[in-house]
Amino acid sequence: MRFIINEHSIEADVDVRTSLLDLLRDHLGLTGTKKGCNQGACGACTVLVDGERINSCLALAVQYQDREILTIEGLGTIGDLHPLQAAFIEYDGFQCGYCTPGQICSAVAMIGEIRRGLPSALTEDLALEQIGFSEDEIRERMSGNLCRCGAYNGIIEAIRATYAEESAQEREAAA
Amino acid sequence: MIELRYEKAVDPASAMQLHGGRGTARYLGGGTNLVDLMREEIEQPGLVVDVTGLSGDIRETDGGGLLIGAGVKNTALAEHRAVRARYPLLSRAILSGASGQIRNMATVGGNILQRTRCYYFYDDAARCNKRSPESGCDAIDGFNRIHAVLGTSPACVATHPSDMCVALVALDAVVHLQGASGARAIPLTDLHRLPDGHPEIETVLEPGELITAIEIPNLPFAARSTYRKVRDRASYAFALVSVAAALDVEHGIVRDARIGLGGVATKPWRARAAERAVVGKAATEANFRAAAEAELENASPLSGNGFKIELAKRTIVHTLGELA
Incomplete structure (x- = not known):
């Protein structure tokens, strides 16, 4: 195979x-x-x-x-971290680290899902082309990734910061 | 270890030929339920026929409805523009089920044929008539907080776990099947059997018969519809109670209604008694409550799940009120 x-x-x-x-x-x-x-x-x-x-x-x-x-x-690698990996370190998105690879892979795809306009169970208006990137939306969309250390607040901060940075770079590129 | 073979079907005919109606063969979709059941040795097939390559299209029907291929992924169905605009209860039902990862894997056909998550069904040290016919049921006198109150029998009280199916039965969805004796189409409400004395026989499918598509008829008032799911945590949990509803209200009078219930019944539950009770009546909380009472009138509580009866009634009232 x-x-x-x-x-x-x-x-x-x-x-x-x-x-x-x-x-x-x-x-x-x-x-x-x-x-x-x-x-x-x-x-x-x-x-x-x-x-x-x-x-x-x-x-x-x-x-x-x-x-x-x-x-x-x-x-990403230790010498060349993915921005989300760097953000997990900066915002304390983990303690033991066991769930972290799954959290990061999940979040990378989840950011893509929001960008393409996939609604979630929390999205009020299903007709919207652009979905808001709120904390509640992130929590709902990341509910398939558990963290038994309870590092959720740091995980969400890391995801938000990465999304904000990507969006800023895109606006800059567009301008 | 039982030998396991894998074959990939390219179309319904090859799928059926590979399956051959053998009791040891299983169709394999996204695997999110079957792989887990195989690991637990509850399912022990000798052959899995991969049908994820079949019919992944969603297209308009001549009648103004949608034809959804059985291989369509749950995410793709929930995301589809026509579903979001015309059948929002279906998008919402799917999006409230499982996790983002699982919705990306799971197919529509597999969602319909998923097995119950009854603890005793999963525990091979327990008695379960569904897993091992006529062995008894440890749920009925056991820890049965999550079990059904509608459609139960002395042999089985396990719920059907799907969210998607609750919306689909409310929408009068039709299942397209391909079997050894040809193609047929049946209402989804007729696909799943009540457990009665044989909970091990969950559907009316013939051996080897394959779900090829789901058809949703045109239902303009379903644009005003929703899905409400009550569960033990805010996300990624099976329903204790769920309600899929569409309501057609004009001048304060309910002209038509579609209501489905999840989490409370042994199959995806079409709440026809509630619909009959509310159609033609004023869209008031009192009438919604009367409709809910009508549907749950014959509910049978077990030692641990009586709360579901009142919870279902209140969820129906709240959901209809939201749409009125």
Whole structure:
């Protein structure tokens, strides 16, 4: 089977039962993606597939051949942090750090969802083209990522700051 | 370990051929429920037929409705412009279910056929007539706060967990099926069975029969509709009670109504008694309360879930009041 992970093409032969999460961690050594509940409840295993966030623990690897899979390792490195990684450090978006790769992958995709106008359960007007980036919206949209240290306030600050910075850069570029 | 094979279908015909109606074969959508059930060894298929490649389109029907392919992802359906404008209860129901990650994976067909989240169904040390026919039910005299009060039987009190289906039954959605003996279309309200004596048989699907699409008829007044979900935490939890409703009110009189209930019943529940009670009446809180009383009149509480009856009534009243 051929997988495209962090822009690298990789051949791996795994059992049909193997989850995408176990493929990443146990077969490819990409242990940045974490196994928390292994039943889709905690979001620690969140990765991006073709830009969309999914729970890799509920994904059979065999279903994700030839798709563009992005993990935390592909998002940034210690020498070249993704802006959201830098913001998680600046705003104390973690304590133990176990949920952090999932939080960051989830938030990267979530920001994209808001930008393209995907409503949430909290969005009052479904006809809106542009969704507000409020704290309540972030909490609702990030509810699939649990943090047992309770670093939620820092996580939300980090996401808000990153979104504000991206938006400012876009306005500057447009001007 | 049981050998597990994987096949990917390219169209309904190949899906059915690969499945072959075998009891050990399962269609696989996003996997968000089936993969979990396989890990818990509640489902132990020998073959999974991947049907995520089928029919991912949402298109207009000649009658002014929408035809939604079974392979459409939950996020895509909730996000679709026509759904948001014409059937907001459906967008809201989907968006109030699961998490962003799971909605990106889950398909429409899989959402409809997801299994209950009854604790005893998941716990193979417990008795469960649904998992192991005629073994008994540990929920009925057990911890049953989350269980059903409508459509129950002495064999099973497990709820159907979908939010999306609650909106779809309210909308008179029709399920398009492809089976060995050809294609057929049935109302979604007829797809899921009540448990009666056989809770292990959850739908009227024939062996190997495949959901290919869901059709929502034209219903102009559904533009005024919503979904209200009451649960133990603000997000990412199954419903204790949910109400999908559309209301057609003119000059203060209810001309037409569609009401579905979730979290309280063994299948996605169309609240026809409430609809009958409210249509033709003034859109007042008292009449909404009477409609709610009519629907819950025959509800059967267990030791731990009696609160759902009053909660369902109040949620119906509140939701209709919001639309009046």
